[in-house]
Structures are given as C-alpha cells and as structure tokens.
Amino acid sequence: MTEEPLLIVVLAAGKGVRMQSALPKVLHPIGGRSMLAHVLATAREAGAVRLALVVAPGAEAVRAEAMKAAPGIEIFEQAQQAGTADAVLAARPALDSHRGDVLVIFADTPLLQASTVAQLVGALKAGANLAVLGFEAADPTGYGRLIVDGRGRVTAIREHRD
Numbered sequence: 001m002t003e004e005p006l007l008i009v010v011l012a013a014g015k016g017v018r019m020q021s022a023l024p025k026v027l028h029p030i031g032g033r034s035m036l037a038h039v040l041a042t043a044r045e046a047g048a049v050r051l052a053l054v055v056a057p058g059a060e061a062v063r064a065e066a067m068k069a070a071p072g073i074e075i076f077e078q079a080q081q082a083g084t085a086d087a088v089l090a091a092r093p094a095l096d097s098h099r100g101d102v103l104v105i106f107a108d109t110p111l112l113q114a115s116t117v118a119q120l121v122g123a124l125k126a127g128a129n130l131a132v133l134g135f136e137a138a139d140p141t142g143y144g145r146l147i148v149d150g151r152g153r154v155t156a157i158r159e160h161r162d
Helices: 035-045 060-069 084-090 092-097 114-125
Strands: 006-012 048-055 074-077 102-106 145-148 154-158
Touching (some): 006 035, 006 084, 006 092, 035 060, 035 114, 048 060, 060 074, 084 092
Parallel strands (some): 006 048, 048 074
C-alpha cells in the first residue's frame, strides 16, 4: 500500500499591520532568509509533495519569493481577506484535486520545525480526523482561540473578534 502525498497549504494573505512596515510581513528576513522561505523549506522537509500558497491581491513580491523558494508551488489569491477559513477556501482547487492528508500552516511561523509538522501528520496517519497545533499566549489579545473539552479535544475554533 502506498501512502498518499501530503499537501501543505501555507497562508500568507495577512496584512501584517502590527509590523508597521511597507515590506510584507512574510518577507521580513530572519537568519538570512524570509519568513516565507523558512516555512516553505520546513514544509518540504516534513514531507510535503504538494505546496499551495494563499496570497493577498497585489502580493507580487510574495509570489516571486515563493516561486524562488519552492519551485512548482501552486499559488492562489484570496480576493477579500475574510478570515482564516476563507483563506483556506481560496486554495480550494488544490484541495478538491488532492487525495491524502492536508495540513494548513501560517507563513509567519518561521520557527515551526519539521519534527512538529511530522507529529501532526503522525496524528492523522494514526486515525485522527483533525490535528491542531496551538499555544498558550501570556496575553491572548488578538489571537484566535482553540476551545477544548475536558479530554483536550478541539470543539471549536473562534477568532478573537468573535
């Protein structure tokens, strides 16, 4: 039995307004590479056979960086920035044509390690319908929330504004 290929959808359509920079947030360099290049390299290292990137309209520099860092990447545009779920839906052509596991990660997480991604994929391979990675923020203002039950199972995901 052969394993189905892994598709990783990378979300890079955020505005990054808190950065107060003309440079798109995901293009800021860290350790000699853009945040986006770090995330795409991690996705490949974690076993992604297919990569899809969701960008905002007019994000030509982000598109160019993605094509340089990950030749063959599929790029989709989120016409209106209407939240995380809407961003994922922008990659629907890739999702509809894919048979196998799908992981969604954010382009502004350059410290995400391939071993962490592998643990998420491992949970899916072990039969989980959904694997979610979260963190506990000292100040959760502005962050979405994972709502979990007493057994640690995710029951809802709520945006901060909700």
